[in-house]
Amino acid sequence: MDLSFKCNGTIGDGGLSALGAALPRSLSALRLVFDNCSKITDAGLAALAAGFPPGLEKLQLFCNDCGHLGDGALAALGSAPLEQLKHLELALNGARLSDAGLAAVRLRSASLSLLSLSLANAELRSGGVAALAQQLPSEVQALHLCLSGCEGLEDLALSALGENLNAELQSLTMSLDNCLKLSEQGLAGLAQKMPQLNTLRMYLSGCDGMGDAGYAALFQRLPKSLQMLELEPGGAFSAAGLCALQTALLERCDVQLRLDCSYTQVDEDLAAELIGPGGLATLRRWQPEVVAPDPAQPPKGPPARPSSPAPVPEKAAPTVLKVSEVIPQTLPSPRTFQEDMSDTKPSHWDRRSTERKRAPKAAAATKAAAVAKQAAKASPLSMCGAQVLRQPRQPPAGGLLQSAQASAKAKSRGVGASRSAVKL
Known part of the structure; x- marks a missing residue:
């Protein structure tokens, strides 16, 4: 079953409760989209989760820009009694989420092979991610976490995640754009027990605290x-x-x-010289729709060879984190629709911006750039035929871009007219 409701305030908790009660018991795959449904609250999603068929194997639920959702919704969805679930995707971008909601998630299925959580702009620090990492099923083969805009996210969260990545993991995606508190220690902590992955995707634009030492450790x-x-x-x-x-x-x-160097200080010519000619139009950014690896097909390329990872620097060593000291033991009861409507404060989604930050380019080649050029000339090996983005990406046409361009043209015409009047 695949239903999309981009309702803009026309569907509320009553609709979700009725839908949950009417779901067929034999349903095996369910995809629901409730983007921009401003009347939906934690109570409505809890009622929907209570009606999920017990034999559900694939669940995809997207509730983006629903400003009245909070920790109760994430706890109810992530703890639904779905023991046969193999594929779980939850997107609650813009919800009022904290460590308490993420720590309350209880993954009950022992056969879960794909887990995708998109929680952009949540008020996360360390406890929630650490609690989730500690109870990841060992059968998970694909893990995708979108935590972009979580400005309070700390290095301990990445270290706890890296400590608990299971050996069976084949695909890892981390979208951490504009997580301002993350540093190179967190990146080194994430890589401390790197499993035998086939695919690794890291989006770190705006994480200016991550220096070259962290990337080198990765x-x-x-x-x-x-x-x-x-x-x-x-x-x-x-x-x-x-x-x-x-x-x-x-x-x-x-x-x-x-590789996309648009948000770095790396000179594009140097990158092209090291990596090879050509250009890449754009990277595949975060996608809610992901595909779990097929365990029946052996991975391509050379077989994985066990290797002992290099020791992590002492400052990047994982720290034992007691979740009970960071997050409350109990969650607040779900708020009703009337209570949420009486709240006149702007939502967390309204106060945040997911605009990624571009780093200024260096005016001249640095000493490291000169050394890199010499190394590239001395090495007879190319960089695997890879490509680097040589031209900065342009924003998509239409919408806000067209409005901004029209406003700029109108303003320039007004300035020109005023100057002509002065001359006359």
Whole structure:
């Protein structure tokens, strides 16, 4: 069953409750879209979750820009008694979420192979991600987390996640745009126990606290089984980080690399010289629709070889985090629709901006750039035929862009007319 309701305030908790009660008991796959449904509250989603068929194997639920949703909704959806679930995707971008809601998620299915959570602009720090990491099923083969705009997210969250990544994981996607508190220690902590992945996607634009040392720690721990690396580094990524990436991939000639340096200080000419000619139009950004790897088909490329990871620097060592000290033990009861409508404060989604930040380009080549050029000339190996984005990406046409352009033209015409009047 696939139903899409972009209702703009026409559907509320009563509709969700009625839908949950009418779902067929034999349903095996369910996809529901409730974007921009401003009347939906935690109570409505809890009623919907109570009606999920017990034999459901695939659940995709998207409730983006629903400003009255909070921790209760995430707890109810993530803890539904679905013991046969294999594929779970939840998108609650713009909801009022905190560590308490994420820590309340209880994944009951032992056969879960794909988990995708999109919680952009949530008020997360460390406890919620740490609690989720500690109870990840060992059968998960694809893990996709979108935490973009979570400005309070801390390094301990990534370290706890890296400590608990299971050995069976094949695909990992981390979208961490504009997580301002993250540093290179968090990136090194995430890579401390890197499983034998086939695919790794990291989106880090706006994470200017992550320096080249963190990227180098990640590159050093890339598994031998890796086939696809998709990377969008932040503004602190420089030519030294680019050289570390080249060095790491010289021994992995089968890796397909997608690199976007639009938000870094790396000179495009230097990147092209190190990596190779050509350009990449755009990276595949975060997509709610993901496909779990097929366990029946063996992975392509060379077989995974066990290797002992290099020791993590002492400052990046994982810290034991007591979840009970960070988050409350109980969740507040779900708010009713009348209570939410009486709240006149702007929602968290309205106060935040997911606009990614571009880093200014360096005016002149640095000493590291010169060293990198010499290394590139001395090495007879290319960087696996990979490509680098040479032209900055343009925003999509239409909508706000057209309005801004029209406003700018009108303003320029007004300025020209006033100048003519002065001359006369």
